[in-house]
Amino acid sequence: MVRQKHFIYVGCFLSMAFPLCVVFLLLVSYHESDGNLRFASYYGDHMVLQKSPEKAVLWGYGPEGAQVTCFLSGPVKQSTLPATVTKGIWRVTMDPVEAGGPYNVTAAIKGSNATLTDVLFGDVWLCGGQSNMCFETFKIFNASEELALAAKYPHVRTFMVAMDLSETELTDLIQIELPWSVPTESSVANFSAVCWLFGRYMQANLKYPIGLVESCWGGTPVEAWSSSRALQKCGLEANNDKNRNSVLWNAMIHPLLNMTIKGALWYQGEKNADYHQDKYNCSFPAMIDDWRMAFHQGSGGQTAADFPFGFVQLSTYEKGHTDDGFPNIRWHQTADTGYVPNTRMPRTFMAVAMDLPDETSPYGTIHPRDKQDVAYRLTLGARAVAYHEKDVPFQGPFPQQIMSNQTYVSIKYDQTVSVTPFKDIFEICCSGSQAPCGPTSHWVPAPIMLWGPTNVVLSAHLCPSTTVVAALRYAWTDWPCDFKACPIYSADGILPAPPFIFVKGQ
Structure with a gap:
């Protein structure tokens, strides 16, 4: 029936009578729930429900006014308070359950039940x-x-x-x-x-x-x-x-x-x-x-x-x-x-x-x-x-301080870096005015000259002598480097430095 509803829905979506079709589908869903106790679509055998300390929510469809109780059987047993089916829908919140399983989860009303098996x-x-x-x-x-x-x-x-x-x-x-x-x-x-x-x-x-x-x-x-x-x-x-x-x-x-x-x-x-x-x-x-x-x-x-x-x-x-x-x-x-x-x-x-x-x-x-x-x-x-694990590095190096003059640009990173010289992945914006640097500005490569444990020094010699370094950017292209071959990584060589753009005065 779910797939039949899908085809009906697509036909409705493509038609001019979309609002009426939505009402029709809602009525179909409501009719299906009348006398038929079941879980909502994304519950099923073999599923995973959220473990403690959070509580898992269960919901589904049933006959109007019925009292639905959910039971958990397995390593731990529990039952919920009855929930009344309202407008064809019931919903309960379980008590927290620790990680593990398998469990059976059963929704029950008088004379009918629905069970999910092998739930973790x-x-x-x-x-x-x-x-x-x-x-x-x-x-x-x-x-x-x-x-x-x-x-x-x-x-x-x-x-x-x-x-x-x-x-x-x-x-x-x-x-x-x-x-x-x-x-x-x-x-x-x-x-x-x-x-x-x-x-x-x-x-x-x-x-x-x-x-x-x-x-x-x-x-x-x-x-x-x-x-x-x-x-x-x-x-x-x-x-x-x-x-x-x-x-x-x-x-x-x-x-x-x-x-x-x-x-x-x-x-x-x-x-x-x-x-x-x-x-x-x-x-x-x-x-x-x-x-x-x-x-x-x-x-x-x-x-x-x-x-x-x-x-x-x-x-x-x-x-x-x-x-x-x-x-x-x-x-x-x-x-x-x-x-x-x-x-x-x-x-x-x-x-x-x-x-x-x-x-x-x-x-x-x-x-x-x-x-x-x-x-x-x-x-x-x-x-x-x-998961709040301590001492798990997950961020690549990022500039902590940037200084420049007409000769060089010095970058101090927030962590120890592994550096491989790369000619033109750093770029500087050379500006002779106070106008902010943008995509149409004069950007030129800034080759890596020197580096240390946390510092990288770039050459600014390609800027005309009448200008100053007004902005710096890194890896600002669609395809900045070959496979695992960017110039700046974490000390262990695992995490690449992310791209950045730095504009003076911003």
């Missing part, structure tokens, strides 16, 4: 974005070896939302692409590589179950994943065009809000390199803020109001490309700060990926196949920000 309690992570988040595990480097490991991680469970859109906020998913699954080669093969690898690495570190919920769509802008509230904060709400503001938020995120989650991962931004690029420093942080608020409210306060949010800074697309789209979006992904977390984006973490290009990717250079390093860098951020 652990941490639930939502994975969203566009094609690089959707990029399947079977496409990555060493895919056969990775897929052969899948069955060795039975406590990493996967669920995939189907691609659908809606003009209104939906209560439940239209359809499901992959129900909750114990990992096998075939189920992991078509699942998000970044999401799967993150979950696998985290489960190996945490030693308890991880639930992964994939909800992504290739080639989509951030506006489609944002509520009208978030868009309004950035002056984007009234913009009506082919990208359909909020349609993916409505269909693929809003139905999940009742779910208690630990955190979210995000890989998106390529689309916004040529669509509302200048607004991304507002629209992306606003989306994060709004998701946090909505998941907190939707779960009855169980999902943290500031849940950890990790994202991948854009990798590469076109070698030799002079357009500033990708570097501008990389900068805007940090709310124009250059690193996270920061005051505008608290409890966030970022995986820098500009040093992971893939010139021979059969899926296009915009889709690099090395997702292992991406996921690993995300796990470092998660361990530090989400």
Whole structure:
């Protein structure tokens, strides 16, 4: 019936009678629930529910006025207080359950029940974005070896939302692409590589179950994943065009809000390199803020109001490309700060990926196949920000102090650096006036001259003698360096320095 509803929905969406169709579908959903006790769409056998100290939320459909009680059986037993089915929907909040399992979860009314089997309690992570988040595990480097490991991680469970859109906020998913699954080669093969690898690495570190919920769509802008509230904060709400503001938020995120989650991962931004690029420093942080608020409210306060949010800074697309789209979006992904977390984006973490290009990717250079390093860098951020592990380095070097004169530019970094001289990845803006430096200004290479444990000295000799160094930027191109060959890394050579731009007086 779910797939039949999907076809009806698509027909409605394409028709002129969309409002009437929505009412019809709501009536269909209500009719289905009459006398039929069941869980909402994204509950299922083999699922992971959020462990303590948070409480898992359960909800579903049933006959109007019925009293629904949920029972947990397994290593721990518990039952909830009865919940009354109102407008066809019931909802309960369980007491906290420690990580582990397996459990059976049963919803019961007089004369009927519905049971979920092999349920685990652990941490639930939502994975969203566009094609690089959707990029399947079977496409990555060493895919056969990775897929052969899948069955060795039975406590990493996967669920995939189907691609659908809606003009209104939906209560439940239209359809499901992959129900909750114990990992096998075939189920992991078509699942998000970044999401799967993150979950696998985290489960190996945490030693308890991880639930992964994939909800992504290739080639989509951030506006489609944002509520009208978030868009309004950035002056984007009234913009009506082919990208359909909020349609993916409505269909693929809003139905999940009742779910208690630990955190979210995000890989998106390529689309916004040529669509509302200048607004991304507002629209992306606003989306994060709004998701946090909505998941907190939707779960009855169980999902943290500031849940950890990790994202991948854009990798590469076109070698030799002079357009500033990708570097501008990389900068805007940090709310124009250059690193996270920061005051505008608290409890966030970022995986820098500009040093992971893939010139021979059969899926296009915009889709690099090395997702292992991406996921690993995300796990470092998660361990530090989400799990508060001490002494876990997760940020690459960032300038702490910049000084310049007409001869040189000196950069003091916030940590020990590993340096490989690289001719033109640093650039300086030479200005003979007080006008601020911008994309059309006179930018010239600033070669690395000297370096020490925390310092890099650049030559400013290419600036004309009548000008001064008014700004400095690093890695400000689409494709700044070859694979793992950027000039500035952390002392251990693992974490690349992120791109930055520094303008005097700002």
